[in-house]
Amino acid sequence: MRLEMEESGTWKSCIGAISELVEETNFEFGEDAVEMKAMDPSHVVLVDFRLSREACQEYDIEESKELGIDLTEMNRIMSRAKKSDWLSLSFSEDDNTLAVTFEGNGVRTFTLPLISLEVEETPDPDLDHTAWASVGAGAIKDGLKDASLMKDNVTIKLSEENLLLSAESDAGEAETELSPESDAVEGLDVDESSKAVYNIEFLQKMLKGAGSKDMVEVSHGTDMPIDLTLPLADGKGHLRFLLAPRVEAE
Amino acid sequence: MRLEMEESGTWKSCIGAISELVEETNFEFGEDAVEMKAMDPSHVVLVDFRLSREACQEYDIEESKELGIDLTEMNRIMSRAKKSDWLSLSFSEDDNTLAVTFEGNGVRTFTLPLISLEVEETPDPDLDHTAWASVGAGAIKDGLKDASLMKDNVTIKLSEENLLLSAESDAGEAETELSPESDAVEGLDVDESSKAVYNIEFLQKMLKGAGSKDMVEVSHGTDMPIDLTLPLADGKGHLRFLLAPRVEAE
Amino acid sequence: MRLEMEESGTWKSCIGAISELVEETNFEFGEDAVEMKAMDPSHVVLVDFRLSREACQEYDIEESKELGIDLTEMNRIMSRAKKSDWLSLSFSEDDNTLAVTFEGNGVRTFTLPLISLEVEETPDPDLDHTAWASVGAGAIKDGLKDASLMKDNVTIKLSEENLLLSAESDAGEAETELSPESDAVEGLDVDESSKAVYNIEFLQKMLKGAGSKDMVEVSHGTDMPIDLTLPLADGKGHLRFLLAPRVEAE
Structure with a gap:
């Protein structure tokens, strides 16, 4: 599984905001999009994230995969990215890690250990907004x-x-x-x-x-x-x- | 009583400086100018402020009025102004408040309760500077x-x-x-x-x-x-x- | 002894870095260059500084001189310099001080008392780098x-x-x-x-x-x-x- 974006900015700012509310959760790296839905620990906020394959310069996902991510760690890593850095996310089955690579002034790679999470079903209420x-x-x-x-x-x-x-x-x-x-x-x-x-x-x-x-x-x-x-x-x-x-x- | 200035910058920076030295005092909203004279609590600094009606885009004061202002609160409010925001100050007799309005990206209004102060006479020595x-x-x-x-x-x-x-x-x-x-x-x-x-x-x-x-x-x-x-x-x-x-x- | 540089930037950034590692040491104001060699207190880092007379706009040193400098104090002073300020360093034999002058928007002079230091010999190993x-x-x-x-x-x-x-x-x-x-x-x-x-x-x-x-x-x-x-x-x-x-x- 490998995913590339020509700029790190979008992923960086999303992870920054999500990590304020959710400590760890599963991201689904699916065939059409990367998706995540989670509640904050106090169950007051629902977070719903989606980035479609069209937003990526490379999107090589043969089979949908749930990856458990420690958002605090992921945010520490993304905070090191420059917005204009080319970003690659690459899953290694062997050691169950996600490699996060920034290419800009040099090539910088972080290896993030993935975690195994039992995630409860996230409700998504149908609201009669007016x-x-x-x-x-x-x-x-x-x-x-x-x-x-x-x-x-x-x-x-x-x-x-x-x-x-x-x-x-x-x-x-x-x-x-x-x-x-x-x-x-x-x-x-x-x-x-x-x-x-x-x-x-x-x-x-x-x-x-x-x-x-x-x-x-x-x-x-x-x-x-x-x-x-x-x-x-x-x-x-x-x-x-x-x-x-x-x-x-x- | 209503007063408008096309920029918030002057009022903002003056309140910022005065509030460093004086916690609360009376401002006189007079027919020709807004004026204030006060000593800091240690009686080491005299502060003397004057902004004439010519500095205002609107200056609608029929009768001179002393308004007791908590400068810490006023400064908290003014710190929210952008320098270029249009500023209005408007006194409401009914509930003894001053409405402070910033117009820029939207219209933002703060309502500041006024206070009643016994203010001692402020000396203004005649100095033989050389x-x-x-x-x-x-x-x-x-x-x-x-x-x-x-x-x-x-x-x-x-x-x-x-x-x-x-x-x-x-x-x-x-x-x-x-x-x-x-x-x-x-x-x-x-x-x-x-x-x-x-x-x-x-x-x-x-x-x-x-x-x-x-x-x-x-x-x-x-x-x-x-x-x-x-x-x-x-x-x-x-x-x-x-x-x-x-x-x-x- | 008097030394002038048209910009304060070089001296300022060097003193900033050195003072992170060395608290006080002797600088040799020699006929050809200002030089300093010192170890940090834990003896893990060797610092070696040299600024030749060609880097200075004026370099009036008749006789080589060791001046003991408190780098924390020197850094506090240099932190007040603007990079573009004209810098003068001038030694006063009478009261054993170094005058540090910044000329930019006004003329600002700091007088730094010099200190007397017994400095141990600094090793400078010959390394077979590859x-x-x-x-x-x-x-x-x-x-x-x-x-x-x-x-x-x-x-x-x-x-x-x-x-x-x-x-x-x-x-x-x-x-x-x-x-x-x-x-x-x-x-x-x-x-x-x-x-x-x-x-x-x-x-x-x-x-x-x-x-x-x-x-x-x-x-x-x-x-x-x-x-x-x-x-x-x-x-x-x-x-x-x-x-x-x-x-x-x-």
Whole structure:
């Protein structure tokens, strides 16, 4: 099994974000795509990753394979990659390792021992979301940081007018209004206004892999999990997160 | 009461510097200007801030008003502004709050509860300074950092030849000479040579809001408080500090 | 005695690297060059520094002189220099101090008290190295950082094909291959393949003064000390390190 990408950036930023939430899990190196689905240890976030073979310069997988990966170790390795390094992932059956190679200024190879994991089935609920938006990651990150000055949770509302992030405490209030008129919003489609409360730290971890100009697909419903999806490699994959809402006394 | 500035930078850097020295104080939102005068808790520094209505794009104040502001909170809020964000300050009589709004990539509003303060009268001594200079903030900051390698206090001397910053200890000496020939000095006007000793940390806090190329107006006299004034918004305001000298055994 | 260089960068980066390894030592300000040879306190690294008079804009030394320098203090001073500052070093016999002056935005002078040192003779072994390479400092630093993810020591091998940096532990393996085909290697000359193990932290300190594009002259032999030499000022000097190998049970 061997896989090559002309740039390390996508894999690096995805591993960076996933490793914030999941310590170890199985990746399926399948015939059409590399896929991973896992919950964080507190079962509040679902992580759903997919990178299709079209996103790779070489994709030599004859038979689908589950590889157990220690994401902390994988992230330590990927943090050594330069974004522009050519990346190869190569599985060695003999010693059950994954060789991670960066080619740039020299050829640098890390050998990562694989692990054997009993992974529980990951639920993927079918959600009746009623509002959708396409928003710049930087604007959402700003709004989350603003809200974090006030408290740990943020209220997210979508309406026909805008997407609102707000938080209120004794220290005051913070509110970010992202309307379709601003550069930050590319699309807003609301069947029914929605409102729910989420933990800010989880949202920040979910967006860790997104550059400030990357667009995030938001899918939302009142008191429902929020779906944040980052398209990867021009749509040839995605990094998707589903975060459960907090139930707050008003 | 409502006030708008096309850039957040000036207000942000002033609040940043003032909050290093003063925890809470009253700002007077007057008919012609926003003004503030306060001492730091140790009564060593006088801070004197003024931003005239001409520095604002909108200045809608019908009646002069004293607003008690927690500068630590205000600074936490302003630290979230991008320099180029459009800034609005808007007082709400009903709930005694100040709304601080940044418009850039989205519209972000913070609501700051105001506080009620008994503020003592701030003295503003009339000083018989004998030497004046206009010096780049970066050069002064470099000289202060140099001096701080040796001790906590710096000796400042102004003469017809130059402005000297020096400090001496067992570890050696540091001396910075800023003469009118250097790019750092735009003006030097000395009736009588002056010399006094000041605490370095206070001077560094006073210059925190100044960019390295901003010019600082220095006004000085032997064993007198030093006056450092930063012109704001092309002269439509100022941030001025008066720091008492240290009395050192020679 | 007086010495001037049109840029502070070379002296600054050399002092920075040397002070990581040697706390205090004598520098010989000779008629043709400034020279220093010293061991680190654990006697694992030999440091050999030379800057010839041709590297200086002024070099006024009538009589060779040994000056005892506290490198921690000297580094604190040099860290205040901007690379482009004009640098002067001037010895004062009267009070046994070295004046270090930076001219840039103003004239900044530090006075460093000299110290009196009994310095032991520094050995400089004649080594039968069998392999040589000229390699970019950045590529070596990357390889060392990679290896440090795995353990404290790195195995360095030179062969006709390449220079290899590798480390292996329970957490996996890291290997950097620098071949003459890569941009990182300018020369590789091997009489006999060589292999030895070194402490990574020492190697990193030795390269601290090198920019990532600076070329490092590597001289190597099996289980022998490694020689890393950084040419200074277009060959008008050098900063050379000799690091003893670790003896590792295979």
